[in-house]
Amino acid sequence: MTRVTPRAHDFCGRFGLERPILLAPMAGACPPSLSIAVANAGGLGACGALLMQPAAIQAWAEEVRRGTNGAFQMNLWIPDPPPRRDPAQEARLRAFLSGWGPEVAADAGDATPPDFAAQCEALIAARPPIVSSVMGLFPAGFVARLKASGIRWFANVSTVAEARAAEAAGADAVVAQGMEAGGHRGCFDAASAEAGMVGLLSLVPAVVDAVRIPVVATGGIADGRGVAAALVLGASAAQIGTGFLRCPEARLAPAWADALAQTPPEGTAVSRVFSGRAGRSIATGYVRAATAPEAPVPAPYPVQRGLTAAMRDLATRSGDIERMQAWAGQSAALARAEPAADLARALWDEACGLLG
Template sequence: MNKMNPALARAEAFAGRFGLQRPILLAPMAGACPPALSIAVAEAGGLGACGALLMQPPAILAWARDVRAGTRGPFQINLWVPDPPARRDPAQEARLRDFLAEWGPPVPPEAGAATPPDFAAQCEALLEATPPAVSSVMGLFPPAFVARLKAAGIAWFANVSTVAEARAAEAAGADVVVAQGMEAGGHRGCFDAATAERDMVGLFALIPAVVDAVRIPVVATGGIADARGVAAALLLGASAVQVGTGFLRCPEAQLPAAWADALGRAAPEGTVVSRVFSGRAGRSLATSYVRAATSAQAPSPAPYPVQRGLTAAMREAATRAGDVERMQAWAGQAAALARAEPAAVVLRSLWDGAGALLG
């Protein structure tokens, strides 16, 4: 009798531990995780996800209720660990407002004062929602919150981007680390914002290094959008994969059509990491705005969340107009592999194709 491939056996053990039929996780993408997408992913045997960064507690609870109304499958809810308060520079912000007014509506002086929802209140909402798993990004959850998660039987998935961060997450009590390669779309999950554009480690170098450094399961994310990427990640030691951009063209993602279409045309070199949307480093399509805002002539971005507040009017106007050149069009380097098909079809092709490749 043939033994199962060790990579497949490890992945199936992970799936069994967390109530999955297939070890495929939806990435928790703030603003791009409607309940319909998580319902479809969970119904197909994967793990749904909510990026709750911008959500007030009632919205977090409503999202969880909506997903539970559509599926009995598992899901995670993700929160950013807050940075220290941003240092404000009124003169710099004035230069940025002038620059941004060339790309959208005039930016009022108070726009940079936008603040995220209260983190402590969001944490309470997570405990009330009692998802099977919660995940952290940009740092580690406070020890007191981790203790409450463990008491409630909620698993903690800690997003990391370096070996040092993975070791710190394991020491802090994480049940799983999600290793994010630099290929990933959206925000870089680095604990220190100052190093996010410097410590750029590719996923296929990061996976085995993290696997060798920790004893807990490792989930691979960043640039995985087809069965070949899944199989390669598992061969390198990952127990599961997390996919973001690869699901964004699915109808359940409800992405603006201009953004979804642009993903299908994007070469790997057609994406870029910058701070020009939020003040935190993130990978997006290299649109006209991004190229202009990263040029030597443009003012430097303000820190997070000041920059996010300053760019809000432009981003909202671009979405209304269907203008991808000004949208916050996050995209991983494997964007062109994303398929405009139902999420269940995409998820099954990822796992079934990986299984065929791994024998």
């Protein structure tokens, strides 16, 4: 037994797992089927509940519980302050986006996320084993209610300072997100998301040295080599998102799943052109055009998400990867098209082989 496996074993015992393999909570890409498969393999299932109404949160948890006795986490974004609106800029964006999809309605930017307070109440009612946060920290009153209900809290962080703040606020573990990760950057300060990008190789040991609670590594991990490296760096577990997206249980749009297999690390880009929040996706035709110097500057979140909704919906229905919101981490090409339970087991077996 190597010196890192006892740490992983302790983490699994504390949080009800057989393997220190966590599914990343990806909003819009975490159907119950994927979490059921990962949990039944001894890992941790996950739900990105950002866009879900309270009834949908409850229904997701109930469906997962019908399919597995394993553990899972449910994740919420901490809301941003109300965005500053610029009608003239939004008009320029609507004109630009209409060249990539249907005409954008004048009120498209008015779309708002579900009510955060109501979502928090739904999480308490659903009683998942673990609740996780991203884009900031849960309010102290909600943290107290989680602890009173026996629900653990994982806080997603992207810097050492955020990790220290999460520990001080009562988090049971921190999930250190390297800049390699697909999807949205989990920075507490939305404005500094691009300037504050730190790679996982540097972030994990720095966070491990800064806090006393367990550290989960995420971002650019998609095979056993990545899992083993994360543990050697001091993490207690590995969280994987893009690496599970080609599994059949993810039910991903075929064009997106196929594109992942062909995407090298340099084929991804961090931009704000889908939602207004910085996120890493495949560098498609739309992403390249929307980040060109002559393109209009994206609106803030969630205005930009509303403005791009028609284009994104049409792209998904038509299978057009060039206009699709195809989130992808830098290790996308390592994702395997195999059953999620087999993959979860293989990731840990491969890591153990490398760790001796």
